[in-house]
Amino acid sequence: MTASIEQEHAMGRSVRQRPFRLTIIHPCVGRRRGMRRYIRTWCMEPIPAAMLAALTPKCVDTRFYDDRLEPIAFDEPTDLVAISIETYTARRAYQIASEYRQRGIPVVMGGFHATLCPDEVADYADAVVVGEAESTFAAVIDDFRHGTVQKIYRAARRATVDVAPDRTIFQGKRYLPIRLVEFARGCRFRCDFCAITSFYQAAHHHRAVDRVIEEIQRVRRRGQMIFFIDDNITSGTDEAKELMRALIPYRLRWVGQTAINVAHDDEMLTLMKQSGCQGVLIGIESLDQSSLQQMNKTFNLMRGGPPVALANLRRHGLSVYGTFMFGYDHDTPETIQRTVDFANDEGLFIAAFNHVTPFPGTPLYDRMRAERRLLYDAWWLDPQYRYNMIPFQPKTMSPDELAQQCLDARRSFYSWTSIARRGMAATNRRSPYVVWNYWAINALHHWDIEGRSGLPMGDEQWQGELLKA
Numbered sequence: 001m002t003a004s005i006e007q008e009h010a011m012g013r014s015v016r017q018r019p020f021r022l023t024i025i026h027p028c029v030g031r032r033r034g035m036r037r038y039i040r041t042w043c044m045e046p047i048p049a050a051m052l053a054a055l056t057p058k059c060v061d062t063r064f065y066d067d068r069l070e071p072i073a074f075d076e077p078t079d080l081v082a083i084s085i086e087t088y089t090a091r092r093a094y095q096i097a098s099e100y101r102q103r104g105i106p107v108v109m110g111g112f113h114a115t116l117c118p119d120e121v122a123d124y125a126d127a128v129v130v131g132e133a134e135s136t137f138a139a140v141i142d143d144f145r146h147g148t149v150q151k152i153y154r155a156a157r158r159a160t161v162d163v164a165p166d167r168t169i170f171q172g173k174r175y176l177p178i179r180l181v182e183f184a185r186g187c188r189f190r191c192d193f194c195a196i197t198s199f200y201q202a203a204h205h206h207r208a209v210d211r212v213i214e215e216i217q218r219v220r221r222r223g224q225m226i227f228f229i230d231d232n233i234t235s236g237t238d239e240a241k242e243l244m245r246a247l248i249p250y251r252l253r254w255v256g257q258t259a260i261n262v263a264h265d266d267e268m269l270t271l272m273k274q275s276g277c278q279g280v281l282i283g284i285e286s287l288d289q290s291s292l293q294q295m296n297k298t299f300n301l302m303r304g305g306p307p308v309a310l311a312n313l314r315r316h317g318l319s320v321y322g323t324f325m326f327g328y329d330h331d332t333p334e335t336i337q338r339t340v341d342f343a344n345d346e347g348l349f350i351a352a353f354n355h356v357t358p359f360p361g362t363p364l365y366d367r368m369r370a371e372r373r374l375l376y377d378a379w380w381l382d383p384q385y386r387y388n389m390i391p392f393q394p395k396t397m398s399p400d401e402l403a404q405q406c407l408d409a410r411r412s413f414y415s416w417t418s419i420a421r422r423g424m425a426a427t428n429r430r431s432p433y434v435v436w437n438y439w440a441i442n443a444l445h446h447w448d449i450e451g452r453s454g455l456p457m458g459d460e461q462w463q464g465e466l467l468k469a
């Protein structure tokens with residue numbers, strides 16, 4: 001039996017002369033040739049990287065590169081590289097892995113995409129962490145250190161979420177001025193397109209409230225907004241209310257992601273407001289009942305649907321970031337235009353108008369594949385595929401027409417005229433602080449629209465073949 005790294009250090013002996021060196025990388029989605037500045041609205045602190053740093057034994061020499069913000073020093077000596085990947089960052093992650101593996105440095109990958117597509121990821125990595133990394137990552141490092149590596153590390157599905165991210169790795173990097181904190185993971189709903197609910201198998205688990213409060217007190221900066229990155233912060237109603245009550249004395253400003261059912265729970269909305277909630281991201285997705293049926297999201301229509309829900313949120317002084325999805329089988333140019341009008345008329349703080357994305361591992365992906373409507377074997381790896389292209393055959397439009405409709409929706413919603421008009425809504429000018437944020441965030445979205453469209457998957461300048469394991 002081998003001793004763990006911590007045990008070896010405790011015993012005063014070391015397997016190597018020098019500390020084991022780990023390099024953690026956060027990959028970007030892609031980069032155009034000659035691109036100088038990455039999409040600014042995507043530059044939030046990468047919490048998965050900070051979680052890996054927190055799970056790494058303290059005796060390991062850890063460094064971190066954020067591929068969105070800085071060049072990676074591939075020739076810098078290291079013993080292991082760890083990359084957490086999502087479907088959109090998979091191709092870039094494989095490019096980075098190829099660079100290191102050509103130099104003889106092993107690479108371990110985990111994250112959503114590694115869990116939903118472990119066989120594919122195993123082709124490009126020396127080891128794959130499937131599921132949440134809490135229960136496995138220290139063992140992964142130990143095995144690499146002792147040369148006893150396994151190809152797949154399967155985590156217990158329900159990790160105990162009590163590790164706080166190690167944010168020291170963010171020092172010196174220019175992220176958006178918002179602090180990301182996690183209370184809970186997963187969601188109990190089963191929307192057919194949702195990779196999150198596929199990853200957690202429609203389960204939801206949360207951290208102890210006092211640990212979350214302790215972390216917030218430790219990491220908050222004066223006046224800084226807290227973003228609860230939970231997939232659905234109110235998925236566990238009682239737990240969420242417990243958190244809100246505990247937050248009230250701290251006079252925070254926070255935003256988070258939730259589902260529309262919360263807008264019909266008056267006690268929850270009151271507690272959210274009292275605890276400092278400024279606004280929430282809600283997946284409104286569609287105004288069309290048939291589309292909502294297809295995506296298994298008819299709960300969006302409960303008790304009067306989005307108009308009533310949005311009025312309730314406004315009444316409580318909460319802003320809404322509404323997200324919409326186009327390309328389900330009943331969507332037409334007219335339904336898309338109606339949706340943009342709705343978002344404008346409701347005075348949404350901000351909104352996203354995306355095409356339906358068949359993420360591997362979701363019921364939507366399986367359905368589209370069964371119907372032979374996928375246009376690429378694996379759109380996220382295809383060099384021809386670009387961000388915002390439609391990777392499937394829609395029923396009522398051509399792929400190009402759907403892509404154009406989504407782009408037109410964004411351009412229309414983030415036109416200066418629309419921004420000015422929505423800025424007149426009472427919720428968007430309820431305080432000088434809100435007005436300032438409203439204009440700053442809408443301006444950022446206005447400027448980022450064209451930059452995102454057509455972004456390649458991976459770095460366009462990268463030369464060579466992806467190296468298979």
Ligand code: SF4
Binds near residue numbers: 189
């Ligand atoms: S409500 Fe949101 S997080 Fe929950 S399953 Fe649906 S899309 Fe996913």
